[in-house]
Amino acid sequence: MDTFLGTLIFLLPGLMLYFWLQSFGINPVVKHNPTEFTAVTILLWFPVSLTSLLIFNVLLKHQIIPQTLKQIWTITQFKSESDNLLFLILFLGISLLVSIIYGTIWALWLNSILLKCVNKIRTWRGIAPLSKTASVWDEVFLNNDAQVIEFGKIDKENHMIGEIKKASRPFEPERNLYLEEVEFFTDLVTKYKIPVSNVFYDIKSGTYVKIFDPESIKQAQIENLKENGSTSSDQTEKID
Numbered sequence: 749m750d751t752f753l754g755t756l757i758f759l760l761p762g763l764m765l766y767f768w769l770q771s772f773g774i775n776p777v778v779k780h781n782p783t784e785f786t787a788v789t790i791l792l793w794f795p796v797s798l799t800s801l802l803i804f805n806v807l808l809k810h811q812i813i814p815q816t817l818k819q820i821w822t823i824t825q826f827k828s829e830s831d832n833l834l835f836l837i838l839f840l841g842i843s844l845l846v847s848i849i850y851g852t853i854w855a856l857w858l859n860s861i862l863l864k865c866v867n868k869i870r871t872w873r874g875i876a877p878l879s880k881t882a883s884v885w886d887e888v889f890l891n892n893d894a895q896v897i898e899f900g901k902i903d904k905e906n907h908m909i910g911e912i913k914k915a916s917r918p919f920e921p922e923r924n925l926y927l928e929e930v931e932f933f934t935d936l937v938t939k940y941k942i943p944v945s946n947v948f949y950d951i952k953s954g955t956y957v958k959i960f961d962p963e964s965i966k967q968a969q970i971e972n973l974k975e976n977g978s979t980s981s982d983q984t985e986k987i988d
């Protein structure tokens with residue numbers, strides 16, 4: 749039980765912050781092994797737990813929470829109070845809110861500031877600056893914009909054209925793309941000869957993903973609507 753309580757109060761707050769950071773799109777370059785994961789969780793535990801305890805003490809001082817609890821200012825007091833179920837519920841509840849706030853602040857502002865500082869130093873050293881995301885896959889396919897692509901293998905003629913609906917998340921074992929409106933966009937690209945704006949190559953597997961110019965796709969859809977005299981809601985949504 750002591751081991752369980754120790755894990756609960758000394759790892760869970762940091763784990764919650766780590767979870768929110770990944771959910772908000774701040775992902776490491778590689779998946780951490782158990783030792784690295786534990787170390788990162790412990791580091792993240794400190795700001796979340798410290799803030800949560802300060803909030804707990806303030807709430808207790810202003811008699812917002814039950815006065816049967818005691819203020820906590822030392823690790824010894826923290827460990828002794830962990831036997832109290834009411835304290836655990838309040839501490840973990842406050843930690844959940846604090847971890848969300850810290851994760852949001854880091855994802856929206858602090859991560860960008862740190863990245864700018866790192867890239868400034870890398871530029872001074874003559875090294876290419878880092879991208880805003882950890883991998884090329886994230887940079888290309890996990891944005892919130894519509895992308896019409898052609899997917900195939902370098903050594904084969906078969907390919908598929910469609911709009912990306914879903915893309916694999918960073919730590920999925922395989923890279924997968926879920927395409928929709930394959931027939932529509934295949935005909936559109938073939939008919940209007942849409943130019944390719946970017947190409948993603950997976951050197952290991954020999955696959956490629958050609959990304960068609962979004963403005964040309966939009967203009968081609970407008971022309972297609974005019975020629976067919978159709979204003980269906982599905983095609984209108986594609987243009988938007």
